[in-house]
Amino acid sequence: MTDSNVLLAPSTGYLLLALFSALWIGLGIYWGKKNKSFEDHALAGRNVGLALGSATAAATWITSNTTMLAPQFALELGIWGMLAYSMAAFGLILFAPLAKRIRTLMPHGYTSGDFFRLRYGRVAWGIFMLFTLFYSLTWLVSMAMAGGILLEALAGIDYVWGMTVILAVCVIYTMRGGLTAVIGTDFIQTLIIIVGIVVVGFAVLQNVSVDEIHANLTASKPELVHVLFPAALMAIFNNLLFGLGEVFHNNVWWSRAFAFREGVGSKAFLIGGLVWFPIPIAAGFIALASGALNVAVPSPDMVGPLVIASVLGEVGAVAIFIIVFCSLASSIDSLLAATSDLLVEDVYRRFLKPAATPERLKSVAQYITLALGIGTWAVCVPRIGTLASVLFFAGPLVGAMIWPIVTGLYWRRANSVGAIGGMLLGGGIGLISYFTIGWFVASTIGTAVSMVWVLGAAWLSKDRYDWNLLKEDA
């Protein structure tokens, strides 16, 4: 896109950017005042209630991908595409019982790394760290890049400036406020995003009826309404398993399982999943309206903003800008916080300085957040487009961790041989299938291979794990 056809005047864009930046940073500093120790900073005092817990689960799962990629998915893969995208909600819904189990087994735990180390030993922990850091860092980079690109496309704000501001704002309020600030801002961001999507959705329906959309699709994009559309069918479970793998392994979600008050965790993840479920459909269908509304789409990632701007004009462009900024912030802040906690707990405290004081750990966590932000920024500045797609390599890697985690939490006979082999074989064969067959099979195959290995190893095993070993003192 060139400056001549941006949707919003740059001055409006800068004004919105400044307003929301000030709001998030102000709230981060305000909420950060109640954090004294590392436990307050990393886990918000382990006392988060149901409303904030549910909203933070939903908000973190609403990434820029949900609000921006869902329309693209709908435009490429049609009705099944929207439904396939919604399947990722099962990641949160199925994590609900796991969260309860995790809290019971590990009352003093901090991270998902703690689980791998205590349950499966150092080697499995090392593989987990490799996989999860690859996933978390590429996710972080892809969102920061998406932020810069979108702000440029929407309002003509220079890519480097937009990306820098989004990252800097998230780093500042996460550093100052820790998980408390992340969860508090997540609540506001969730409401803004959902209300925005509902308003925009009904506004689109004022201009074109679903019948007209359907008639236009049947005539000119018949495959999008076809029940047996091969690529879309394959996307359904591939997406579901990718989503399960992402949620089950990542410290973003484990840190929340530890942070929610006793008894809140499973309900909050269930409600979060249910809140999230309709969003890809509500945000995605507007892309299907592009034909009926005569909106020409020069590239698939811009379909959402273009349709909304054509229907709602400048108001729509402002709405999109705010929705995008909120969905980016709600995920970038969580990733910064959870990844820095993982490095503090699993590397700094367990390997380097076991005797560090809680105050010291808190300040180390803040510096690591800053370092992650600067590192991400440095990778994003050259704007290498292919970097964002590297995130999809993570599909088979995270899929391969599902079975080691689920059986490790429930079965005493699940063992290290199963976990290590499952992650390596599932991840490896899944990656091979990514390159030889395609992205749409990679997570499914990676998870399948890992499942067979993990189940086989558990079946043959004589080990019986002692759950008390997970209750290691803080």
Added chain:
Amino acid sequence: MSILPGAAHAEAPSFTNGGEYSSDTGHVLLSWEADQRVTLSIAQDPDMSDARTLYSGTQTSYFLSGLSDGEYRLHLEGENGEVSEPAILTVAHQSLAQALWLTLIGLIITAGIIATIVRGARDD
């Protein structure tokens, strides 16, 4: 644009990648070079008798999706009547049998995960 109205020296628009496209998903990003407004149309008949207009304007790319199996002809017409070489787009969707098998495998794995979680802790 600095082209004078009706300037005769305007070059005929042309598709950027030589006019050969293929897709196994029914979607493709078309792009072209043109120094004038163009009209993009699509047809399935070789003589373009069933042509319908997709786009008219000054963009130089267009995202097309949701096409069924088949061979499509695309052409660009400049506003002063110059017509591009037609592009051929071949759409052959992936195997439905493969898609259904993978869906079944995905369903089995998911059911296994749900069963394991629902069954809960085993004390063996």
Added chain:
Amino acid sequence: MNFSSGFLTILVYVSLVWCAISAAGLAFMLVRDLLRGESW
């Protein structure tokens, strides 16, 4: 075999209404938690 227009209509309206309800529900839950002093 195609998804019908009716199916798409239901899908779109249900998801929009669902979103609206969940936003209202979250706001209500927060007020309740705040009144009980259980927000965090």
